[in-house]
Amino acid sequence: MAALVPTCVWRVDPSLIEALDVRLGPPLDSYVRGWQVWLEPNGPHEATLEWRLHPPAGFAMPRGVNPHDLFDLVLGGLAEAEQPATDPLPLGREQRPLEGVWEVLEAFPAFEDAVDLDALVGSVTEVLGRAPDAAGHADHARLGDLWKGHRGDFSVGQALLQTLSPLEG
Numbered sequence: 001m002a003a004l005v006p007t008c009v010w011r012v013d014p015s016l017i018e019a020l021d022v023r024l025g026p027p028l029d030s031y032v033r034g035w036q037v038w039l040e041p042n043g044p045h046e047a048t049l050e051w052r053l054h055p056p057a058g059f060a061m062p063r064g065v066n067p068h069d070l071f072d073l074v075l076g077g078l079a080e081a082e083q084p085a086t087d088p089l090p091l092g093r094e095q096r097p098l099e100g101v102w103e104v105l106e107a108f109p110a111f112e113d114a115v116d117l118d119a120l121v122g123s124v125t126e127v128l129g130r131a132p133d134a135a136g137h138a139d140h141a142r143l144g145d146l147w148k149g150h151r152g153d154f155s156v157g158q159a160l161l162q163t164l165s166p167l168e169g
Contacts, residue, residue: 004137006117007108008124009160011133012053012098014084016105019128021075024051030067034059034101039110042127044119050110053102054157064092074101104157108138121167136164 010016020038027036034055043049053071061067070091077089078098088095107124109115117135125131138160147154 003112003139003141005108005112005140006115006120006135007106007138007160007164008121008132008135009107009157009164010105010128010130011161012102012104014078014081014098016128016130017074017078017098017102019130020051020053020105021071023128027053027071030070032061032067034061034067034070036071036102040127042123043109043113044115044123047113047115048110049107049120049124052106054104054106054155054160055101056099056103056157057155058153059101062091062094062096064094070101074098102157103155104160106138106157106160107132108140131167134161134164134166138163 024038024040028039029037036053038051039048040051041048061070065073073091074089077091078084081087081089084098086097088097089101091101107120109120117137121132121135143156143159146159147156
């Protein structure tokens with residue numbers, strides 16, 4: 001039987017990226033496939049949560065960008081953009097809109113801690129100052145297999161948004 005993990009997701013927009021910077025700081029780890037990851041003991045009962053920005057399907061790191069610099073480059077581009085939600089951001093030798101870098105932010109218990117979904121929603125809302133767009137239980141193994149099977153041309157973020165239940169704002 002699949003392990004279903006309580007999970008929350010937000011659609012990425014400039015204010016979410018800024019909230020991550022202010023409330024969590026720089027990512028703990030960054031990957032060439034675009035993911036940016038934080039591990040923080042800010043879940044219910046101080047459970048460690050994994051916070052993960054997911055890139056769109058088929059993402060490739062912008063030419064001339066080190067994965068560990070991506071978050072800071074996006075922050076700088078958002079700060080300088082006249083229309084941060086739509087203006088292309090200068091990233092190395094390329095320009096991309098924010099949606100071409102990340103689609104969703106996901107938060108879930110990092111170490112299989114038993115966390116109630118409602119408690120998770122409450123904790124992450126308090127941490128970011130903003131409720132998630134959707135929440136529910138995700139099968140991370142299945143999503144990882146789909147991503148691998150499509151050789152990265154699969155949107156984990158869109159799959160999460162389709163799988164999880166929308167939350168009322």
